[in-house]
Amino acid sequence: MQTHSFTASPVIGLPFFDGRIPSVNDGRSNGLESLDTIGSVQSIRAGAELYAEGDSANSWYRVTSGILRTYKLLPDGRRQIDEFLFPGDYFGLEACAEHSFAAEAVTTASVVRYSRARLDTLAAEDARLGAQLLQVTLARLGKAHERLLLLGRKTAEEKLASFLLEMLDRSSARNIIDLPMSRTDIADYLGLTIETVSRTFSLLKQEQVVELPNAHHVVVIDRQALEVLTGDE
Amino acid sequence: MQTHSFTASPVIGLPFFDGRIPSVNDGRSNGLESLDTIGSVQSIRAGAELYAEGDSANSWYRVTSGILRTYKLLPDGRRQIDEFLFPGDYFGLEACAEHSFAAEAVTTASVVRYSRARLDTLAAEDARLGAQLLQVTLARLGKAHERLLLLGRKTAEEKLASFLLEMLDRSSARNIIDLPMSRTDIADYLGLTIETVSRTFSLLKQEQVVELPNAHHVVVIDRQALEVLTGDE
DNA sequence: CGTTTAATTGACCAGTATCAACAGGAGTGG
């Protein structure tokens, strides 16, 4: 991993609790760009670990390129992926002094690292910064609760349909999904096995909802059918 | 439901990100007591709804007595309980303008209701308040991630063991757990059916880990065994 | 190309869900 200085972008203000549904992930401005002045860029090779569960949580991060995953492990090796992180996403800010989950790069990625101590100092002086941090954190909490419903109550097909729509919403293309992560990653994100993920992909293909040109690309043929299959409506 | 004015308690400050593992639930001081000056008390009968999914989220709450549950529903009636809320817990603060989950009383309960607008105004003026809100929200996010692992990767017995230890930690007694919620509630919290919850209770009894004087009380005979059964260590 | 790793598919199995019957308490009325 390499670290070098980062060129600051201008400070951009944001309305205070403006009522819009915030997206942590779309890279849009959310006022936190002002922090770039205290950040440093770090590159991570695909598969490399940024920090482990239990590491001291003295930094906070924003993805600038590539994809990362955060996850927890059980002692016997079972893994639950908490989030896939895309450019623009913030992560690593935690309630306690140690990270409660690990972070790894799915693809080669780069992040901006902020000092937690400096962040706290700035937030103590600037209430607006604190409000923006709160807004970002509340948005992540909302997504986590959405995932509790998925993991606790949805079937394999509903889980995969929900996942594909989530990925489609982050995709730049209208109906093509790029899946940089492996089947193992998808399984550990959805609380399934790789075999079930694979079989469910085949099922969706058979139902003519999607096409699978290869394992890492999905073409959505019938978005509405996919939405019905999520079980959400 | 009845509403009346609430006597303010003195403002108590808290160190700014002090590194302790925060508990949202134990009723200890966390600096947010200053908000009591803008809160009003509201009583809710057992089983009654405080707000529904989709209601406008213009309030924020703290439990002062009783137990509540927040949950999400799928259109076909499947339910996932997000959190059980105990005295001292804060809830209802959300990223967007509508509540993304419903809140109901498990037992007759009372809450303090805060105006979201006034909260925002106060937070805009007082960076320390914002930091405390952030800290409470980060703690809840950490607990949500813990539950993702439980729902995605744990077996029925591991889920129930984890649940019982969570409830024991909130209990005043050393080894007696009071469970005010129904089996249906527990099932919807753990992503199981009531039959599986009931069978797993019987299993734990058979394994001499707990005693079940009745459906709403659990005596923990062997806490260490219960900890092993969570799968966490 | 050849080798290795990832993904798919198949056969079978296990854990949990479903459906159904029964038991135990709490509340109600005689």
Added chain:
DNA sequence: CCACTCCTGTTGATACTGGTCAATTAAACG
């Protein structure tokens, strides 16, 4: 005070979704 009812929880029989183990195919990499 007891019988009746209702409701919740427990237990049993069976079904089914998704997991496990294994073989095959496809993709990635040197």
